[in-house]
Amino acid sequence: MSDDVVVIAAGCTGRMGSFLTSNPGLASRFTRTVEFADHPVEELVLITESMCETHRYELDPRTLDALAAHYTSMTRNASLATAGPPAVSSRRGPTARPSG
Structure with missing residues (x-):
């Protein structure tokens, strides 16, 4: 069993x-x-973009640059899991507006 x-x-x-x-x-x-290895900043931005698309949010292109800068500035340590930054960012509130 x-x-x-x-x-x-x-x-x-x-x-x-x-x-x-x-x-x-x-x-x-x-x-x-x-x-799993840590994701590079570019992949974190893509993950966030995908998460937003899943919820039908449309990101302003400036938001992608802001996210890249934000993820670059984050300290990576044991409290920040591999895909942590997109999850943390999405809990803080939407950085996009609903599409449609």
Whole structure:
């Protein structure tokens, strides 16, 4: 029966290490690890643009430049996950207007 269960735990590398060592035997239950490289600024802008399009927001071209500058200025550390900047930016409020 345990072969039918898949559990996925996701987070920043450092925090995942802490999580897996927080309980004896927990690490042995996760048999595969996948680490993703940080996205370059250009990809973060594309991710944000895609997220906006999904919600039918139309970005002003100046917004893309502002996003690139914003992402460039952000400090990358353990509290900022791989795709964190677009998610953080979208929670702060729309940087676009609804299309249509």
